[in-house]
Structure formats: structure tokens, C-alpha cells
Amino acid sequence: MKPLVIMSDFGLADGAVSAMYGVAYSVCETLNISNLTHEIPQYNVWEASYRLIQTVGYWPKGTVFVSVVDPGVGSTRRSVGVETVDGQFIITPDNGTLTHIKHICGIVSAREIDERINRLPNSGESHTFHGRDIYAYSGARLAAGVIDFNGIGPSIPVESIVELPMPKPEFDGACIQGDIDVLDVRFGSLWTNISREDFLRLDIKHGERVDIMIQNGARLIYRNSLIFARSFADAYIGEPLVYVNSLDRMAVAINQGDFARAYNVGTGAPWTVSMQKSTGKEPRCGE
Amino acid sequence: MKPLVIMSDFGLADGAVSAMYGVAYSVCETLNISNLTHEIPQYNVWEASYRLIQTVGYWPKGTVFVSVVDPGVGSTRRSVGVETVDGQFIITPDNGTLTHIKHICGIVSAREIDERINRLPNSGESHTFHGRDIYAYSGARLAAGVIDFNGIGPSIPVESIVELPMPKPEFDGACIQGDIDVLDVRFGSLWTNISREDFLRLDIKHGERVDIMIQNGARLIYRNSLIFARSFADAYIGEPLVYVNSLDRMAVAINQGDFARAYNVGTGAPWTVSMQKSTGKEPRCGE
Amino acid sequence: MKPLVIMSDFGLADGAVSAMYGVAYSVCETLNISNLTHEIPQYNVWEASYRLIQTVGYWPKGTVFVSVVDPGVGSTRRSVGVETVDGQFIITPDNGTLTHIKHICGIVSAREIDERINRLPNSGESHTFHGRDIYAYSGARLAAGVIDFNGIGPSIPVESIVELPMPKPEFDGACIQGDIDVLDVRFGSLWTNISREDFLRLDIKHGERVDIMIQNGARLIYRNSLIFARSFADAYIGEPLVYVNSLDRMAVAINQGDFARAYNVGTGAPWTVSMQKSTGKEPRCGE
Numbered sequence: 024m025k026p027l028v029i030m031s032d033f034g035l036a037d038g039a040v041s042a043m044y045g046v047a048y049s050v051c052e053t054l055n056i057s058n059l060t061h062e063i064p065q066y067n068v069w070e071a072s073y074r075l076i077q078t079v080g081y082w083p084k085g086t087v088f089v090s091v092v093d094p095g096v097g098s099t100r101r102s103v104g105v106e107t108v109d110g111q112f113i114i115t116p117d118n119g120t121l122t123h124i125k126h127i128c129g130i131v132s133a134r135e136i137d138e139r140i141n142r143l144p145n146s147g148e149s150h151t152f153h154g155r156d157i158y159a160y161s162g163a164r165l166a167a168g169v170i171d172f173n174g175i176g177p178s179i180p181v182e183s184i185v186e187l188p189m190p191k192p193e194f195d196g197a198c199i200q201g202d203i204d205v206l207d208v209r210f211g212s213l214w215t216n217i218s219r220e221d222f223l224r225l226d227i228k229h230g231e232r233v234d235i236m237i238q239n240g241a242r243l244i245y246r247n248s249l250i251f252a253r254s255f256a257d258a259y260i261g262e263p264l265v266y267v268n269s270l271d272r273m274a275v276a277i278n279q280g281d282f283a284r285a286y287n288v289g290t291g292a293p294w295t296v297s298m299q300k301s302t303g304k305e306p307r308c309g310e
Numbered sequence: 311m312k313p314l315v316i317m318s319d320f321g322l323a324d325g326a327v328s329a330m331y332g333v334a335y336s337v338c339e340t341l342n343i344s345n346l347t348h349e350i351p352q353y354n355v356w357e358a359s360y361r362l363i364q365t366v367g368y369w370p371k372g373t374v375f376v377s378v379v380d381p382g383v384g385s386t387r388r389s390v391g392v393e394t395v396d397g398q399f400i401i402t403p404d405n406g407t408l409t410h411i412k413h414i415c416g417i418v419s420a421r422e423i424d425e426r427i428n429r430l431p432n433s434g435e436s437h438t439f440h441g442r443d444i445y446a447y448s449g450a451r452l453a454a455g456v457i458d459f460n461g462i463g464p465s466i467p468v469e470s471i472v473e474l475p476m477p478k479p480e481f482d483g484a485c486i487q488g489d490i491d492v493l494d495v496r497f498g499s500l501w502t503n504i505s506r507e508d509f510l511r512l513d514i515k516h517g518e519r520v521d522i523m524i525q526n527g528a529r530l531i532y533r534n535s536l537i538f539a540r541s542f543a544d545a546y547i548g549e550p551l552v553y554v555n556s557l558d559r560m561a562v563a564i565n566q567g568d569f570a571r572a573y574n575v576g577t578g579a580p581w582t583v584s585m586q587k588s589t590g591k592e593p594r595c596g597e
Numbered sequence: 598m599k600p601l602v603i604m605s606d607f608g609l610a611d612g613a614v615s616a617m618y619g620v621a622y623s624v625c626e627t628l629n630i631s632n633l634t635h636e637i638p639q640y641n642v643w644e645a646s647y648r649l650i651q652t653v654g655y656w657p658k659g660t661v662f663v664s665v666v667d668p669g670v671g672s673t674r675r676s677v678g679v680e681t682v683d684g685q686f687i688i689t690p691d692n693g694t695l696t697h698i699k700h701i702c703g704i705v706s707a708r709e710i711d712e713r714i715n716r717l718p719n720s721g722e723s724h725t726f727h728g729r730d731i732y733a734y735s736g737a738r739l740a741a742g743v744i745d746f747n748g749i750g751p752s753i754p755v756e757s758i759v760e761l762p763m764p765k766p767e768f769d770g771a772c773i774q775g776d777i778d779v780l781d782v783r784f785g786s787l788w789t790n791i792s793r794e795d796f797l798r799l800d801i802k803h804g805e806r807v808d809i810m811i812q813n814g815a816r817l818i819y820r821n822s823l824i825f826a827r828s829f830a831d832a833y834i835g836e837p838l839v840y841v842n843s844l845d846r847m848a849v850a851i852n853q854g855d856f857a858r859a860y861n862v863g864t865g866a867p868w869t870v871s872m873q874k875s876t877g878k879e880p881r882c883g884e
Binding site for chain 2: 036155
């Protein structure tokens with residue numbers, strides 16, 4: 024028996040998540056079930072993918088994740104199960120939810136769920152709640168050892184797993200420009216796609232300053248020189264800072280404040296962040 | 311030992327739910343406890359009743375549910391335990407929380423909680439937190455097998471269990487009119503009290519159109535011809551649709567949008583929904 | 598093996614809490630983990646302290662609590678573990694989170710976490726997520742019995758545990774004046790620091806009236822004569838009341854309403870509540 028971890032965009036205000044738990048415990052009453060989160064913004068497959076890469080690696084080998092962010096429920100999108108390089112399993116609609124896991128962590132094998140076998144008995148009339156009838160049910164069977172990974176359904180090529188576009192940061196020799204992948208929702212930090220390794224090419228040490236520029240398309244939102252801090256404690260209360268987040272990517276924050284709210288910064292395509300070693304003069308980045 | 315599932319209107323922002331967990335684990339440290347939801351709107355017994363019927367049937371026989379939505383805490387309302395037709399147990403104040411379970415699922419026996427026995431030792435001074443001192447404690451004892459169902463207290467007639475009014479849809483030969491029972495909070499769908507069987511009398515097939523009218527009292531809120539969809543994937547993104555929800559009732563939604571927010575639709579007494587087979591001309595329903 | 602209970606100000610919208618669970622289950626897959634709350638307002642150490650005292654006593658002896666409300670992550674603040682008088686354990690940054698537990702419940706021994714031993718292997722590069730790498734990891738090891746309390750690290754004096762200022766109510770012979778410690782978030786009740794014992798000195802019986810005055814600094818916010826109710830059921834719906842809350846302190850509420858929202862009442866330093874036995878004339882309290 025292995026832990027079962029469930030994620031969705033259902034919220035916790037109604038009975039949907041509890042119905043999924045009930046189905047899983049009906050497969051095996053002694054399962055160990057917990058939530059990744061159920062507050063993924065509705066239909067936001069990108070954020071679902073990000074929350075998986077933020078979390079999966081901290082769980083024991085064999086853990087089964089079920090993700091249900093599924094704008095195409097009832098369409099022809101496939102239902103799949105994959106095994107990661109580290110031996111965890113993820114059950115999900117194949118709609119881009121596995122983007123980060125495929126790129127960063129690695130998938131060693133993939134199977135399409137055979138819904139003739141892996142579907143809650145007598146649930147055939149419901150076309151709208153696959154999270155309960157297919158994903159929670161299949162995930163529970165795998166976590167409980169009722170089926171092994173082969174029992175999910177027929178093997179499919181790992182390459183065929185759907186990916187969302189995942190732009191890489193660009194480095195022009197002096198300045199590195201990247202995206203804002205996601206917000207640290209609660210604390211308002213910006214989590215960029217610039218890795219610590221990328222950032223090290225700027226040759227900036229802890230305590231030194233980074234010129235930073237944030238744009239929404241062509242519009243300048245923020246330009247300043249920030250401290251590169253080892254942790255929040257290196258900045259004054261209320262001071263903005265650049266640091267390495269828990270995913271080993273560069274992040275921008277205000278110590279005990281909310282950067283995203285302070286400057287109305289969002290995530291996704293139009294937003295860019297540029298970083299450059301500070302000269303102590305005007306922030307140059309992006310010029 | 312059986313699963314213990316807890317529901318309330320306490321929210322999760324303070325320590326109330328965790329105190330209930332602590333009391334339950336003090337009865338038995340190896341209990342399997344989880345949440346149905348703790349975000350029932352305050353004192354909304356109707357919604358508590360609805361969330362039970364949405365969930366209970368997916369849990370194993372013997373599961374014990376504890377519901378604490380209790381506008382009358384400290385009053386003379388009874389505390390009861392019931393056994394459903396399918397062998398699940400529910401512990402709750404007897405204030406209408408069992409309405410849907412009694413009507414739709416069925417109750418086979420009922421007992422009043424004997425608070426001389428089934429009350430957390432040394433909690434007599436507290437008159438405001440029966441959720442912790444009586445309901446969680448009694449539910450945990452039942453789930454852990456410390457008492458059996460008889461041990462709850464004296465038997466009472468099933469007919470005496472309090473019910474809220476539960477209006478039925480009306481069918482005039484062409485048009486069926488019902489209520490909006492509840493919102494699918496996260497996705498903004500309207501969940502009506504019109505069952506799939508009722509709806510079938512309109513002789514509308516998947517892909518055909520339904521004339522729909524929504525009123526708040528006499529005021530017209532929405533009139534349109536919508537597709538009767540097997541699932542959201544049958545509608546364009548942004549298109550409204552009628553579908554059968556996971557409780558086998560008719561629901562109205564916007565694919566990847568929020569119908570309730572778009573038209574400011576609420577639930578309860580003044581709201582009605584009418585449905586009629588479309589003629590391809592002006593929506594006639596309600597005329 | 599003992600229950601592990603986790604509290605933080607992280608919210609549940611991202612993967613942070615689930616990463617903590619994963620680390621804990623990696624220590625021991627059969628641990629019993631649950632949440633106290635993760636909705637402590639950001640950096641609000643006072644409220645974290647309050648939620649602990651509201652909850653800890655209801656859990657079995659040996660339960661391990663992990664609290665991560667940590668404005669000083671990465672600073673020189675200590676990481677500690679303490680044992681309460683009742684035999685529960687709490688793992689937390691030593692920043693005032695233990696204020697109420699130390700004052701009201703009592704701490705029998707304290708140890709500083711030795712991070713050379715009690716830190717997630719290979720997590721040395723992360724300076725920002727001690728909740729996952731140190732606190733969850735150490736708490737899991739203690740709850741699972743991998744280490745005993747001595748294994749946390751070197752002993753430190755209980756007196757050295759950091760405390761926030763905790764003002765006491767003042768009684769002038771007729772009137773008692775106290776603070777608003779915290780709100781009952783969901784129901785909008787004011788929870789004061791006036792204990793039931795303090796209140797008894799006013800010689801007011803259930804059903805009698807209390808003159809109450811609420812001030813923000815020198816500004817009068819509310820003055821009225823309220824019923825001292827055994828429970829909400831003693832007041833009419835919509836009527837304000839004074840009662841003894843589940844922590845044995847005096848609270849002010851509106852039956853089925855929201856007192857805090859109705860009068861814009863907050864918590865902390867500038868807010869005071871005065872109570873006095875009513876004479877049946879004008880409320881005199883505070884004059």
C-alpha cells in the first residue's frame with residue numbers, strides 16, 4: 024500500500040472531494056489519502072503542472088498522485104497514468120498537466136487508462152465527474168495494490184504525452200530574461216523560470232545587487248536594484264529582494280509584504296522578468 | 311473500525327476542526343478521519359443536507375458522518391444518530407440536516423444521543439461547542455467500535471426526524487418547473503431539483519435544444535435556448551448548456567464560465583427554473 | 598507512533614503543505630498527519646500562539662505539533678521543541694509562538710533543534726523553506742519514534758523561550774477591562790482575554806445583563822447592555838450576547854450574525870472591552 028495524493032480545481036466547499044475520498048476508501052479502507060491542493064484556479068492546467076513538480080519529489084517512491092484539472096471532461100482527451108524517474112505515479116487527463124514532470128523530473132513509462140476496467144462500477148451514466156468515477160477509482164486501485172502499473176491499461180509512448188509550451192530564459196551575455204511561472208499565492212512572491220544555475224552566469228554573490236525589470240508586454244511595470252538575499256532575513260522588513268526559491272529558481276519578493284499585489288503583477292505569456300548585475304548606477308537591465 | 315467523516319460550517323481558519331479531530335483521536339488514535347467540507351455557509355442547514363446526499367453514498371458501509379451545522383446549539387433541539395438504508399451512520403443535531411437523506415436515500419433507524427454517556431468527560435461547563443464535546447466524541451466512539459449504534463441512546467421514530475420543506479418540480483404536460491437547490495460553488499453551475507427522469511418526459515435527446523427560463527419571483531432573469539449536452543465537451547467554450555449532474559439532476563452551466571456569477575443567480579425559495587422542448591422559434595417556456 | 602499535527606500561514610492553495618506531508622511520510626509512511634490550520638494570517642505569531650492553546654489540550658498525550666509561522670526564516674532565531682505539562686510536543690521557530698502554551702498550559706522542558714541531525718538530507722541549499730526541511734522533518738521523526746525528545750537537540754532553559762507581551766484584564770472593583778485576543782473568524786465573535794473566573798467577580802448570573810463598552814484607543818465603538826447567555830439559544834436571533842467561549846474566556850457575539858463585521862471590530866493593542874454589571878439604567882461601563 025502506498026500514499027494516495029489528490030489534486031483538483033474543485034475547491035473544498037462542496038462534497039466533490041469527499042466523494043472522491045469515499046470512492047477511494049471503498050476500494051481499500053486503510054488507504055493513506057491526502058490533498059495536494061484543490062484550489063488550482065479553474066481549468067488552469069499550467070498551474071496544476073507546476074504544483075506537481077513543486078511537490079512530487081518530496082513523496083516516497085510508489086506514491087500515487089491523482090490530478091483532476093480537466094477542461095475537456097467528456098471530450099476525447101486521453102486518461103493516462105505515468106511513472107516518473109523516481110518511481111512515483113501520476114493519474115491525470117492527458118492535457119498538459121504533466122508538462123513540468125516530463126521536462127524536469129522525467130517520465131519512464133506511460134499507459135492509457137482502460138476505462139472498461141478502471142471505472143467505478145455502475146457509474147456509466149455520469150459523464151461529468153470522471154475525477155470521482157475514473158481518476159480517484161484508478162488511483163486508489165493502484166495505491167492499494169489491487170492493480171499494478173500494467174493494470175492501468177495499454178502502454179503508450181512517453182513522447183506522446185501532451186506538453187504545454189515551456190519557454191526558456193534567454194541570456195544575452197549580460198542580461199537574463201525569463202517568465203513568471205507562478206505566484207507564491209499566499210505571500211505574493213513572483214516565481215520565475217530562471218534557474219539558479221542560469222542566474223549564476225550573472226556572477227552575483229549573496230549581498231550584492233541585481234538590476235531587475237518587470238514588463239507586461241512592452242509596458243514597464245517595475246525597475247529597481249534589489250539585494251540578492253540568502254533568505255528573507257537578509258532584507259529589511261518591507262524591502263524587496265531576489266532569492267532562490269524552494270524549487271531552485273529565482274524569485275522576487277518583498278520581505279513580509281506582497282510583491283504581486285504591490286505592483287499588480289500576474290503570470291503567463293505577456294509577463295517578463297529581466298535580471299542583470301548591478302553597476303551601482305541606474306538599473307540598466309533591458310536597455 | 312470505520313471511517314469518520316466530519317462536516318461543519320466552522321471553516322478551517324481557526325482551531326475548531328482540529329479540536330474535534332483531537333477529541334476523536336483521543337477516543338482511538340488509529341481512527342481514519344477526513345473532512346466532508348467545513349465551508350457550509352453559516353447556519354445553512356439546507357446546504358448541509360444537500361452535501362450529505364451528494365457524498366454519503368460513495369462511502370463504505372458503516373462509515374460514520376458527523377455534521378455540525380447547528381443554529382440552535384444550546385437549545386432544546388435533539389442530538390440524533392441515524393442509520394441509512396445503505397448502512398452508513400450520521401450524527402447530527404436534528405434540525406433538518408437529514409432532509410435529503412431521509413427523502414432520497416432512506417433512514418432505517420434513529421436514536422437520540424444520550425448525553426450523559428456520549429459526552430466528552432469534564433466538558434460540562436461548555437455550552438457552545440457541542441460539535442467537539444458531543445458530536446465528534448459520539449461519532450468517534452461509534453466509528454471506533456467503542457459503542458455500537460444502540461449505544462448512541464434510546465430509539466426514536468424515524469418519522470420524527472425533522473425535515474425541511476422539499477418542493478417537487480411541476481410538470482404541466484409541456485413545461486417542467488423546478489427550484490435551484492444549490493450552486494456548484496466553484497464552477498458556478500446551477501443544480502436544480504429536476505431529476506433526469508422528470509426531464510426525460512420532455513422527450514429531448516442529447517444534442518437537441520431546451521428552452522430554459524430562470525426567474526426570481528416574478529422577475530425574468532434569463533431566457534434562452536440551450537443545448538442538452540452529454541458533457542461540457544459537447545458545448546463550445548463559453549456556451550451555456552443543460553446537462554445531468556453527478557446527482558442525476560438537471561444542471562445549467564456555461565462551459566468554462568460561471569453561470570451563477572454571469573447572471574447573478576442564487577438559490578432558495580424565490581428562484582425557479584423552467585425547461586421545455588425547443589421548437590426552434592422563440593423560447594416559449596413559461597408562457 | 599503518535600499523531601503529527603501541522604499549522605502554518607502557508608494557505609492550502611499551492612504545494613507547500615503537501616511537500617511537508619511528503620517529507621513526513623518519507624520518514625514514516627504510516628504516520629497519522631492532520632492540519633491544525635494553514636490559514637494563520639501571514640507572519641501573525643500571536644494568532645499562531647492562540648490557535649495552539651485552543652487545540653493542543655484536546656489531543657492525546659505524545660501528539661507532536663509542528664507550527665511554521667516564521668517571519669524570521671533564515672535569521673538567527675532558534676528552532677525549538679518543547680514538551681507541555683500534559684505531555685504533548687511542539688516544534689516551532691522560537692519567536693513567540695509558544696506564548697500562550699508557556700503561560701496557560703505550561704512547558705516542562707525545551708530543546709534547541711540540532712539542524713546538523715534534524716534536517717532533510719540534501720536540503721542544505723534551500724534557505725527559505727525550513728517548514729519543510731527542518732520542522733516537518735523533525736516533527737515526523739519525533740512522532741514516528743525515530744528520535745525521542747532528547748534527540749531533538751541540546752536542552753535549553755524553559756525561561757528562555759520567547760514570549761509576546763500578554764496583558765492581563767484590569768478590575769477596578771466594579772468594571773473589568775480586557776483585550777480582544779482573537780476573532781472567531783467564521784462567526785465574527787470577539788474572544789476577549791477576560792476569563793470566566795475574572796468575570797464571576799462581577800456577580801452576574803445567566804440571564805442577567807452586562808453593560809459592555811468596546812473602544813479603539815480612546816474612540817467609543819460600541820456601548821450596550823447585553824444578556825449574559827449560557828449559549829446562543831438564550832438570545833433571540835439577531836440579538837447580541839455575552840457568553841463563555843470554548844476556552845473559558847468571555848466572548849461577545851450576535852446570535853446568527855457577525856458582531857465583528859457589524860461594528861468593524863478588530864483585534865490587538867488598540868482594542869479594549871469593558872464589562873460591568875448592569876443597573877438597568879444607561880450602560881455605565883467605563884465612566
